[in-house]
Every structure is written in structure tokens, then in C-alpha cells.
Amino acid sequence: MERRNTIQRELVLQAVRTLKRHVTAEEIFEFLHQQHPYIGKGTVYRNLNILASEGEIRKVEISDGPDRFDFTLKEHYHVECICCHDVSDVDLEALPDLIPRIHDHHGMKFMGYDILFKGLCESCQREAELREAVADD
Amino acid sequence: MERRNTIQRELVLQAVRTLKRHVTAEEIFEFLHQQHPYIGKGTVYRNLNILASEGEIRKVEISDGPDRFDFTLKEHYHVECICCHDVSDVDLEALPDLIPRIHDHHGMKFMGYDILFKGLCESCQREAELREAVADD
């Protein structure tokens, strides 16, 4: 009796696959709540994390906002817009492994690292230009 | 009338400098609250962020926990213990700049990136070994 198949878990998985990428737990909850008013937030959070730990979906931790979930399993990096906080994928040449570059371990056993890029998306750039133009007159 | 000097701001700055590195806003609050029971949490959060944006202290954003604040301004990276969530400094050879390695911008203007290393600290390693030894008998 290891893992039970519940309607809720299946619903959460389908929602991640249906919605666009990089959704928050809150967005999944809102989406499911429309069709299934009795589903709880705790259920959504728990199942998202279980699915992520089983490797069925990918969890993207954002330092200054809620975690995002993504149905793609392929390894890739993310950029967060510093203005609207939208997250998108980054295409990057293979990185050199950073772990061997670490000196002075202080006994710490290094396991990996997260990289999150920061930037300004196209529409926020346009808005910023618009605001500058208004400020100029 | 741009920036006001308040007792609270000075207290927050002194607290960051007095306490050991990588303290959370909560820890600063607790520390100050002992001497100054009427200081509010909002005040601590706001002043930490103001001081960080002015460059007087450094803010370290942690994806799976509260932000940390550090009095050192020197550029360096951090490791978080995946077990006890303690944060410490990493000594690393200079990294190649990652921004030129990005392909396919999709109109995004890249500004920088955060790297957070993950690992297991010495005392958590010892505890893990101890638990294994107990499980073996």
C-alpha cells in the first residue's frame, strides 16, 4: 500500500498539463476550484510536491515569489521578469560544472545548485519606454 | 525631504552588524524586540529592504525559506544546507559570465542571475550517519 490513486491527484496532474507552463499552485487551485469547489488548497500543494518528487512534473523554486510548476521534464533554466514576475525558459549553452570550482568546503558536502536569471520581458520593456516618454514632456 | 534618519533604521542596521551573518528578518525582529518592544515587524522588513537597496547591507534570497541579510558587501555565493536550512558562504573561482551564453532571447533583456548552492553541512552529515548506524542493527 504505497501510493493511492485518487481523483484529486489525477486532476492536479491534468491541470498542470492543460495550463500553460510555469503556473503557481494558486493558479492550479483556482482552475480546479471552478469545476470542483470542494478541492482544498492543501491537496493541490501536496499533490504538486508529490508529483514533482516522483518526477512527473518539475518544480521551479523562485526566490522572490511563489513556486512554479511545469510539465516539461527536460533540464533547462529559467528567467524571471523583475517587473511582472513572469517566468520563461532560457536556452543556454551547456554550463561548466560549478561544483569542482568550489574551494574551502568547511566540511560542507555540495550536492547541486539552482540558477535563476533575472531580466525584463518585452512587454515590460515597452511599458518602461512609454513611461519615460511621458516623463520627458 | 528624501531620506529620514530614524532611530528604528539605525537600530536595524546595528542589529545586522551585531548578529552573525545570514540572519532572517524574523531574527532581527526578535533581537530588537527584546530591547524595544514597540518596534514593528513591518519596520524591520522595510528598513532591511531599504538598507539593501542603498547598498548598506546585502540581501540573500532563498527560494525555499525566508530571505537572509548580511553585512558583508563583498560579492560571494551562498550554500544552503538542504537539511537544517542554514546558509553559509562559498569560496568559488571566478565564474565565466553566463549572460553571453544565452541563445534565443525571445525579446527578454537579461540583467543578471542568482546562484544558490545546495548541500549538507557537517553536523547534518554526522546526524545522517548516526541514523544510518541505528537503522543497521
Place this chain on the structure above:
DNA sequence: TCTCTGTTAGGAACAATTCCTATTAAGGAG
């Protein structure tokens, strides 16, 4: 089918942070 076991659901509780409004520091006028 019935019982037993341990996973799960849902909402309550908690933690981290932001927001709102009365207060107050700073600057200028008298």
C-alpha cells in the same frame, strides 16, 4: 464482504511579507 493499515483530503493554522493610515522628522516661513 469486512477489517485493518497507512495514505490522503480539506481546512485550520502558521509563517513570511506587504499594505494602510496615523505619526513624525525635516525643511522652510515667519
Place this chain on the structure above:
DNA sequence: CTCCTTAATAGGAATTGTTCCTAACAGAGA
């Protein structure tokens, strides 16, 4: 120096994001 005006600030209320707790229930075996 004192009063007045203005906008930054303080403190706590409110909000947001996530975890925890207990009753409910899925699945396995008798």
C-alpha cells in the same frame, strides 16, 4: 526659535503562500 507643511516612516492589520492535523477513505488481505 516656533509653527506649519509635506512626505517618509512606524506599527500593526491584512494578505499571501505553505504546512500541519485529523477524519475519511483506498487498497490489501482474511
